[in-house]
Amino acid sequence: MVNPDAQFERYSRQIFMDEIGVAGQRKINAAKVLVIGAGGIGSPVLAYLAAAGVGHLAVADFDVLEIHNLNRQIIHAEQxxxxxxxxxxxxxxxxxxxxxxxxxxxEKITATNVEALLRPYDIIVEGSDNFTCRYLVNDTCVRLAKPLVYGSIFGFEGQVALLNHKGSKDLRAFFPEAPNPEDAPTCDSKGVLGPLPGLVGSMMAMLVLQVICGLAVPKNQLCIIDCLNWRFSQITA
Incomplete structure (x- = not known):
């Protein structure tokens, strides 16, 4: 049985916030969140949501860890x-x-299993590294009326958005169609510095917690992070 005093002490620094409080922490403890991808973006998301006490946290990923992942996928180790x-x-x-x-x-997310995988969760976090999965997850969230926290990275640029939340726009409002996979650059082909997915993933984790606690969140906005020039901008759908 969980010791209530120990739980309060553990989460006290977020409970002390007027916007969170005991009621907000109970919402966090009761939340069910699925993170798609345990890579560069998924790593900080999982770390911060676990630290915050999200009561039921899941990750879907079918990849094996490789040594080149370790410059950015911070929840994994050499061993x-x-x-x-x-x-x-x-x-x-x-x-x-x-x-x-x-x-x-x-498991690999496919058109066959995607609905069954997403259905049990309150919030979906999309941190995969391919457009096929991103659009499949997005379209399924629309069908299931699930809020989707979206993030992507490339080079020095990141993107973050809260999609399909209480009637807000989904990914196709910003990017109607997925690019041809052969034309889409990836970290494997173009590279990435580790702090960028850390920044994007941290922002995504913040959005998840804001949604859980019922706080104000940006709607119909895609945040673009340009780390090379230290610029943040928004695109409105």
Missing amino acids: QVGKLKTESAANFVGQLNSSIHFEPIA
Whole structure:
């Protein structure tokens, strides 16, 4: 049985915030969040949501950890190279916060299983590295009326948005169609500095917690982060 005094002490610094309080922390503890991808973006999202006490946290990823992932995928370690990312993610979360329920889902998201995977969760976080998955998850969230926290990275640029939340626009309002996969640049082909996905993932985790606690959130906006020139801008759909 969880010790209420220990729980209060653990989360006291967020409970002390007027916007969160005990009621907000209870919402966080009761929330169910699915993170798509345990990579550069998913790593900080998982870390901060686990630290905040999201009661039921899951990650879907079918990749095996490789040594080149470690410059940005901060929840993994050298000793776990060659293992499933979901396995090392579970190890990280278990050591950080053993009081929450963590569910590793070592599956590739497809048109066949996507609805069943997304349906049990309150909020979906999209941190995959391919457009096919992003649009599949987006369209499924629209069908299931699930809020979607979206993020992407490339080079020095990141994008963050809260989509499909209480009637707000979805990904296709900003980008109607996915680009041809052969034309889309990736971290594997163009590279990325590790702090960028850390920044994007942290912003995404903040959005998730704001949604859970019922705080004001940006609607119909895509935030563009240009780290090379230190510029933040918004596109409105």
